[in-house]
Amino acid sequence: MKVKEARYAELQQFLQANLPNVRGFSGALSVGVFYNAEQQDLMLFEEWLSKEHHQAYIQFISENGVMSQLLSFMQDAPVITYYGREVL
Template identity: 55%
Template sequence: MSIWVTLEMTVRDGFYEPLEEFLAEKLPAVRGFDGALSVSILFDAPTSKLMILEEWKSRAHHQAYIQSITENGVMEQLLSFMTSPPDVQYYERVLI
């Protein structure tokens, strides 16, 4: 069973355009990481809220990815666009 991960954050004033360029450059690596099934970006301009919606094979796969981008500096770069660290939540799909 796969898991869904949401990362919710607020983009700093004036930083959305450079963030969009950054994400366009980095998202292919996310989508190609072992265990990644899908990644979508959602943005609400009036509130500057950004959500990253990801599906992974497992929580362990996602956590390995987070460790990798923490070690290589990509997480620090991502956080530079935000007002604070993201709120990360894990969900399992419920088939009803």
């Protein structure tokens, strides 16, 4: 996701306040934040017990306003991609 110009410091504060809620949501296994300052790209890497757990979380934050707050820092809406973990 592209972060809006000069908004990353505010976004950091928002994430610090809200990531404990994500990590405590039913089915959340882990959440990591990666940022490329040169490109102003943010990636949220999340592991969930199931796709359904994650979708329930997305619905919850869409209804309570957290998603719209997050999107206010971004140039575009996030692209969500689901992967299955492979054990090789």
